[in-house]
Amino acid sequence: MNDTAVTRIIADFVRAYPAGGLPEAVRHEAHRTFLNWLGCAVGGSRDETVDIALAALLPFSGAPEAHVLGRRERCDALHAALLNGIASHVFDFDDTHLRTVIHPAGPVASALLAFAEHCPTTGSAFIDALALGIEVECRIGNAVFPEHYDIGWHITATAGVFGAAAAVGRLLDLDTERMSWALGLAATQPVGLREMFGTMTKSFHPGRAAQNGMTAALLAARGYTSSIAAIEAKRGWANILSTGRRYAEITDNLGGDWQILSNTYKPFACGIVIHPAIDGCLQLRQRDLDPGAIERVSLKVHPLVLELTGKRDPQTGLEGKFSVFHCAAAALIEGDAGVKQFTERCVRDPAIVSLRNRVEAEIDPSLDSDAARVEIRMRDRAEHRVAIEHAIGSLARPMTDAQLEAKFRGLSSDILGVERCESLIRQAWHLGDTDDAARIARDAVPA
Amino acid sequence: MNDTAVTRIIADFVRAYPAGGLPEAVRHEAHRTFLNWLGCAVGGSRDETVDIALAALLPFSGAPEAHVLGRRERCDALHAALLNGIASHVFDFDDTHLRTVIHPAGPVASALLAFAEHCPTTGSAFIDALALGIEVECRIGNAVFPEHYDIGWHITATAGVFGAAAAVGRLLDLDTERMSWALGLAATQPVGLREMFGTMTKSFHPGRAAQNGMTAALLAARGYTSSIAAIEAKRGWANILSTGRRYAEITDNLGGDWQILSNTYKPFACGIVIHPAIDGCLQLRQRDLDPGAIERVSLKVHPLVLELTGKRDPQTGLEGKFSVFHCAAAALIEGDAGVKQFTERCVRDPAIVSLRNRVEAEIDPSLDSDAARVEIRMRDRAEHRVAIEHAIGSLARPMTDAQLEAKFRGLSSDILGVERCESLIRQAWHLGDTDDAARIARDAVPA
Missing domain, CATH: 3.30.1330.120 (2-methylcitrate dehydratase PrpD)
Structure with missing residues (x-):
């Protein structure tokens, strides 16, 4: 048993963190994470996994307000979160938080960029929300890894849904109670069994986590009530979905150490x-x-x-x-x-x-x-x-910014053309300074 | 360990069951289940839980092809499955499969009726799919109850998503492989922690199960691959989400005994x-x-x-x-x-x-x-x-058809008016004979 109000503490942290207050290294890593995610999503967009999901779900889409990156189709923001999340994972080429094997950007960035197309969002707010969402996601992962993963949960999505909910909840300016509800609505929708590895459903997981997290935040914002102790309650997420739980990993030194600083990027499209x-x-x-x-x-x-x-x-x-x-x-x-x-x-x-x-x-x-x-x-x-001694892309020898750019070009230039590709690289590095975070989504499709 | 192909067996049963072949008692109970569900969904439609979900999600809805029962709003079929599933549970007045405490209709009927508004469906196919979906849902529940529920899962939704996927998959005429994928996509989206009881999120569970199950079937129909052994695999649903598993409950005597025959209906709107x-x-x-x-x-x-x-x-x-x-x-x-x-x-x-x-x-x-x-x-x-000795509504003393009608009137006549209410009762009893199952949805809204 644990009587710490874990959910409330992390909800309040996300809500209250000062706008524009990220340390410079965190801010820069958020841009690197975003650039890497964007390339993966554009690069993966022509995979048949995305073709099939689009064919199945576009007939149910709402207003075409958001872009399916790398493609000509548009859809509502909830479907965009799903589809871009799927695309970003199909090559297994996305980022990795090595300690938990979470791929952090898929659930969080997919939800955020789609939400930014629905609701005007500055780049600065976007980058804050991205770093904070990844913080929530990876800290919850830290608290239950490896037991939760060993049981058979695809931790990228089961922890990712919290990150997506927190990030969108931050943009919606939820108070602490509603942010807690958003985390509750996230907790009750855990996507992802590892049994699905080797099938298209693996990529469904981060996409659905993005979509579920955004849904959770949207409902909570309107007053849809949920548990305010979903993570730590007796019949809450951590007790039900893991045999091990270390809540201090979630609550200690918040704002002092940042999980995104141990995010890594793959130079090669394989294990x-x-x-x-x-x-x-x-x-x-x-x-x-x-x-x-x-x-x-x-x-x-x-x-x-x-x-x-x-x-x-x-x-x-x-x-x-x-x-x-x-x-x-x-x-x-x-x-x-x-x-x-x-x-x-x-x-x-x-x-x-x-x-x-x-x-x-x-x-x-x-x-x-x-x-x-x-x-x-x-x-x-x-x-x-x-x-x-340490392969490129490891924590000890991270990919340089230039190498990330080269990776982005390799993934996207055939799809978008060289000019758009170079423009996107410039936009991604300056995302935190733009008035309109959604512009990059509008430009990440074929001309 | 268990080497029975549980998922394949149940998928094949749902696919291959003869159209119009239900025993008469099963067919009649499916009509009773539907009438009871419809009343609960109409009656619950004015609850603020539904108001809030609508306010949050209608901005993302697709074409208004499907009805939110009891209300004037319309939305796409996936959102209708969610919203009608929520409404049907807000009063805790829906049906109960006593052995597992599953409320079977919420996930299955909500998905089916919404799907029927998207894609023309005969009443006969609808009733077959309803009984078969509930069969899948309750048998999977039997296999893991009580351990799965005791851990803290809201079994109505965690088992219900399989029922919704199977039922919609049946209407989509999936082959055995694709039906198995649909069950895999359902397995990987288990909604519902019991921690949410006492909040609006409890009613979210059967609604989301309906929506997730329909999504699973739609994706599988287009060829979105998944595990074909999602229920019984080493890292599959039953091993991850329960400490006890009795697969024979799923596979034995299929088509011989029917779970819907032990469905019960509450005469009173309380525990x-x-x-x-x-x-x-x-x-x-x-x-x-x-x-x-x-x-x-x-x-x-x-x-x-x-x-x-x-x-x-x-x-x-x-x-x-x-x-x-x-x-x-x-x-x-x-x-x-x-x-x-x-x-x-x-x-x-x-x-x-x-x-x-x-x-x-x-x-x-x-x-x-x-x-x-x-x-x-x-x-x-x-x-x-x-x-x-046996309260009304118990298995030993079920509500009569006339009592179910009276319950329906109590739930819906203030909302729909007496005339529509009586028309719906007649339509519900003859649902299996109509060419157009969706008509009842069009008529279950205020004039």
Whole structure:
């Protein structure tokens, strides 16, 4: 039992945090998080997962006030939150709060941008709400991770719905009681069983969390009552959905440490365990070696790599994500492991198939999960080696702003064209200064 | 562990059940269930819970194709499922599957009628889908009750979403794989923590279950993939949301016994534990005794009655539901314990307050939960006694069709007028024969 008013404390924190008061590092990270999310949502927008959801749900959409990013369709803001949330997750390329494996932006940013299209919102209020929503989401995640995830809940959505509710509730200027109700209405709509992984329903989770969170805030704003102790009550969210609960993770040092500062971004469009090996291959490629002249690629990797991604002969783009051999070969030949390297075209490319048959991988239990060793032996007996201690994208070696921009271009320029893509990058970095946060949504569609 | 393909079996049953093949008793009970649900939804439609939900969500509604029962507003079918589901539960007056305490119609009928307004549906297909949806809902409930409820889940909505998905999936003519996906999309959206009881969010649960279930079926129909083993998988619904699981309750004797045959209907708008005492008071009232001449009312009741409804001096309509003393007095004076007896007007009525102060209640542990004894002593020393062995509305003494009609009139005639009310009763009994199931929705609003 715990008699701390956890829900009230976090609700009051979100409500009362001073406008424009975020520390500069937090503010900057919120912009990075947003840029990364926007690229993922635009990049994912042409996936059939989004096509199908649109076909099923557009007939029920309200006024076309909000944009489906990367596409020509528009819809009401609640559906936009769902659809953009789905799109942002289809490539598994979105941000990661490593401690909880939450992908924080999907639920929160999807709800916020859609809401900003419904109701005029300044960039400054938007960035505040984004950071505060992610704070709520990740702190609630911290309180129940790993038990909640181990039971089988997809924590991105089950914690994300709180973040979306808090963020939209902040923009709606809810008082503490109504903010608590919004969190209650969020708590009672937990989306996401891990059983759905490997199906389109996985991407449904962050989208529905965004939509449910926005719904919760809208209802609470009008006076729809709910529990004011939904997180910590005896029959509340944490007791029902987790076997472990550490409420101090939610309430301690609020405003002092910020979860968004430990948000990370993936440079490669596949599981994080293969990133060190890909990083090593890309670094060696910069030495101008000729892929055709490679005799053998030898990888030393963390034990999880072969357990999760040991597929020798992938045949589909999706299978390519589960093959460290394909990832190494594609990185060496094409110089990237982005969305284009996980397509049927790439996994069946004869040059890549040929090189991947010359990739060996060996477990080295002494390696950390973000480390790898890569050794390349050329036909002429020359050898190239690199040791990766912390892969790019890890907390110790975060992607730079320029690398995030490059990732954004890779995801969106084919869809939006170079000009819009560059304009969006500029807008995203200055989002906190604009009078109209929704403009970026209007510009994130084909001309 | 269990290797039975539970989800596939129930999906296939719903898909393959012969059109128009329901046993006559099942078909008739489906009509009774529908009539009862319709009255509750119309009767609840003026509650502020519905006002607030409408105010919050109508701005996001799509084309006004579906009716908010009992009101002038219209909205898209997904929102209608939500709003009518909320309205049908606000009085706690809806049907009860006693074994699981599921209120079956809320999620299933709310989804079906809204869907029928979106897509032409015959009455026969509607009645089949209603019975099949309730079958899925209550069997899944049987498999996890009481553990799932004891943990804290509001089983009406957590099981109801499967019923709504199955019922709409049936109307969409899904094949077994897509029906399984629909159940998967339902499983991953479980609404309803019991912590919300006592707030407006309780009524949100069956409404959201209806809306989520319809969404699940619509997505699956377009090919949105999901797990095909969502109920029984290792990280599926039953393992994550319950500590007990008896899958045979879902798969055994499908089409042989029908859960809807054990559906019950409340004659009184309060908790079922007080029903035997109210029943006794109403029976004695029929002896034409003068309430003003009563000296003392002595009740003998099941122990739960005083534990749950022992409030001596209620001040609000809601508090009246938790006072067996008020219920007895109101039944004796006004001849009913309907919605009107749980208003501030009634609980503060001087004659009722005076009589309630002369009601005594005593526990008798030998009584079953649907039994009571009522003894009335008049000022002239005359005594009247009745022994209720099975209260009206119990499985052993179900409400008659005529009593269900009277309940419907009590709930809807003030809102719709007598003429519409009588027309709806006729339409409801013949729902299975109509070409256009949606007509009843169009007529269930003020003229």
